[in-house]
Amino acid sequence: MERYDPHAFPPFAVTVDLAVLTVRGDTLQVLLVERGQDPYRGDWALPGGFLLPDESAESAARRELAEETGLSPATAAGLHLEQLRTYSDPGRDPRMRVVSVAFTALVPDPPEPRGGGDAARARWVPAAGTGPLAFDHVRILADAVERVAAKFEYTCVATAFCPPEFTLGELQQVYETVWGVALDRPNFRRKVLATPGFVEAVEGGPRRTGGRGKPAALHRAGPARSLHPPLLRPEGRHP
Amino acid sequence: MERYDPHAFPPFAVTVDLAVLTVRGDTLQVLLVERGQDPYRGDWALPGGFLLPDESAESAARRELAEETGLSPATAAGLHLEQLRTYSDPGRDPRMRVVSVAFTALVPDPPEPRGGGDAARARWVPAAGTGPLAFDHVRILADAVERVAAKFEYTCVATAFCPPEFTLGELQQVYETVWGVALDRPNFRRKVLATPGFVEAVEGGPRRTGGRGKPAALHRAGPARSLHPPLLRPEGRHP
DNA sequence: GCAAAAGTGTTCGCAGTACACCCATGT
DNA sequence: ACATGGGTGTACTGCGAACACTTTTGC
Numbered sequence: 001m002e003r004y005d006p007h008a009f010p011p012f013a014v015t016v017d018l019a020v021l022t023v024r025g026d027t028l029q030v031l032l033v034e035r036g037q038d039p040y041r042g043d044w045a046l047p048g049g050f051l052l053p054d055e056s057a058e059s060a061a062r063r064e065l066a067e068e069t070g071l072s073p074a075t076a077a078g079l080h081l082e083q084l085r086t087y088s089d090p091g092r093d094p095r096m097r098v099v100s101v102a103f104t105a106l107v108p109d110p111p112e113p114r115g116g117g118d119a120a121r122a123r124w125v126p127a128a129g130t131g132p133l134a135f136d137h138v139r140i141l142a143d144a145v146e147r148v149a150a151k152f153e154y155t156c157v158a159t160a161f162c163p164p165e166f167t168l169g170e171l172q173q174v175y176e177t178v179w180g181v182a183l184d185r186p187n188f189r190r191k192v193l194a195t196p197g198f199v200e201a202v203e204g205g206p207r208r209t210g211g212r213g214k215p216a217a218l219h220r221a222g223p224a225r226s227l228h229p230p231l232l233r234p235e236g237r238h239p
Numbered sequence: 240m241e242r243y244d245p246h247a248f249p250p251f252a253v254t255v256d257l258a259v260l261t262v263r264g265d266t267l268q269v270l271l272v273e274r275g276q277d278p279y280r281g282d283w284a285l286p287g288g289f290l291l292p293d294e295s296a297e298s299a300a301r302r303e304l305a306e307e308t309g310l311s312p313a314t315a316a317g318l319h320l321e322q323l324r325t326y327s328d329p330g331r332d333p334r335m336r337v338v339s340v341a342f343t344a345l346v347p348d349p350p351e352p353r354g355g356g357d358a359a360r361a362r363w364v365p366a367a368g369t370g371p372l373a374f375d376h377v378r379i380l381a382d383a384v385e386r387v388a389a390k391f392e393y394t395c396v397a398t399a400f401c402p403p404e405f406t407l408g409e410l411q412q413v414y415e416t417v418w419g420v421a422l423d424r425p426n427f428r429r430k431v432l433a434t435p436g437f438v439e440a441v442e443g444g445p446r447r448t449g450g451r452g453k454p455a456a457l458h459r460a461g462p463a464r465s466l467h468p469p470l471l472r473p474e475g476r477h478p
Numbered sequence: 479g480c481a482a483a484a485g486t487g488t489t490c491g492c493a494g495t496a497c498a499c500c501c502a503t504g505t
Numbered sequence: 506a507c508a509t510g511g512g513t514g515t516a517c518t519g520c521g522a523a524c525a526c527t528t529t530t531g532c
Contacts, residue, residue: 009252009289010252010253010289010290010291010292011250011251011252012250012251012252012253012290012338013248013249013250013251014249014251014253014327014338050248050249051249051251051327051338052249053249053329053336054329055329056327056328056329057325057327057338058327083324083325085322085324085325086296086322086324086325086340088253088290088295088296088297088340089295090292090293090294090295097292099251099253099290099296099338099340101325101327101338154393167484168484168485169483169484184521184522184523184524185483185484185485186485186486186487186523186524187521187522187523189484189485189486190486190521191520191521194520206484208483208530208531209483211530211531211532212481212482212483212530212531212532213481213482213483213484213529213530213531214482214483214484214485214528214529214530215483215484215529215530216483216484216485217484217485228471229471229520230469230471232467232468232469232521234522406511407511407512408510408511423494423495423496423497424510424511424512425496425497425512425513425514426494426495426496428511428512428513429494429513430493430494433493445511447503447504447510448510450503450504450505450509451503451504451505451508451509451510452502452503452504452508452509452510452511453501453502453503453509453510453511453512454502454503454510454511455510455511455512456511456512468493468494471494
């Protein structure tokens with residue numbers, strides 16, 4: 001930094017890109033928007049945009065998240081948002097040098113697709129096997145999915161995919177979807193309940209989920225953020 | 240991104256900052272440079288610098304790493320370098336908007352301090368309890384140290400702190416230093432050897448380390464990058 | 479009654495823990 | 506001889522895997 005004239009630095013554009021993930025039914029889905037401008041006009045891409053002059057990447061990401069999901073800023077403020085990594089290869093944007101700070105957002109099921117804000121169109125698609133995406137977004141998406149799957153092992157973020165109150169069956173469904181494996185229900189249940197602060201029981205009547213079967217007890221996300229000992233994927237796969 | 244004129248984006252300066260860590264004896268140390276220019280002239284800071292117009296953040300980080308450590312580019316190319324996260328708060332640089340991509344580098348002990356390249360002076364200092372640093376570098380350093388400690392649990396990066404050939408005692412010393420705890424030697428040994436690809440035995444004569452004691456067998460870092468099951472810190476502490 | 483989902487109990491094996499103990503070298 | 510660090514063996518314990526079983530609902 002010492003040998004540069006502060007007024008002669010090479011200028012870059014800085015953007016944020018968001019991998020907004022949700023679990024719907026038994027598939028992990030990602031929010032994509034259709035690009036309305038060149039380059040990649042008409043292609044699908046991760047939502048994102050330029051940093052404004054006076055905001056941090058985190059602020060920009062949360063602003064974009066609220067715009068693209070169509071949620072109120074108050075609701076969007078509570079969503080789980082986490083920096084993934086920064087992509088800076090020259091040539092990743094054909095127009096100019098763009099450095100992009102990528103984020104992963106985990107949202108509970110029902111935020112309706114809605115082509116909110118400015119994006120031409122927006123939709124949820126399965127995160128595995130999206131077609132080609134604009135820029136290097138296929139790689140960003142792959143990194144995001146792998147990171148989330150890895151984080152499930154030693155953190156409590158899985159509850160970010162669940163509504164405020166959820167059953168242990170729903171939480172297990174989230175794990176099984178993200179990991180793509182079946183888990184033993186009794187063991188999963190014990191493991192979760194044995195971790196202090198992972199989930200908290202909700203007093204009051206249980207509810208039925210799909211109607212059939214015994215009504216399940218409801219739980220809330222607890223204050224814990226990490227899982228000790230971790231909950232490891234059956235066939236330990238770490239790339 | 241759609242509503243912006245490509246030629247009217249807000250410009251930012253982009254830098255890389257490096258937390259270059261090593262284990263010397265029984266302390267984790269970080270490489271600091273003395274700033275030769277305002278702002279923070281005369282203060283200590285993490286090494287780093289601006290991105291050149293045609294390089295990625297990774298390239299810039301490796302270039303700076305070679306310059307600051309004074310190692311040959313060929314040697315520096317083999318060092319463990321990993322993106323940490325990006326710091327973008329407005330006001331983190333008093334002059335202008337600077338977005339910094341931070342990296343963590345792990346180097347084996349003996350790369351001599353050397354105030355290489357352009358930095359006025361450079362020195363190794365204990366990573367815990369450095370005085371105040373320039374910019375937000377105290378926070379970057381803290382994030383780097385915590386990340387490394389966490390990675391030791393489920394990856395094989397610890398060998399990056401060791402020379403090409405090392406003893407299991409040295410590897411254990413690295414773990415104990417980074418975690419700040421004592422480990423049981425027989426159990427550590429079995430755990431490491433039971434993980435395929437973590438370390439490989441070197442044929443040929445054993446060597447003595449400090450002279451005293453039984454000569455230890457030498458090992459090389461193996462091809463494995465992850466640890467399954469993980470090697471957990473005794474008092475599971477994850478912030 | 480039957481299917482489906484929640485919830486409980488129990489057995490088994492293995493991995494991590496905590497040691498005791500032997501080996502090889504320098505002083 | 507003894508201190509120092511390397512290396513091996515072993516008994517105990519607790520968690521996770523696997524699976525049987527009971528409970529409560531909708532149809």
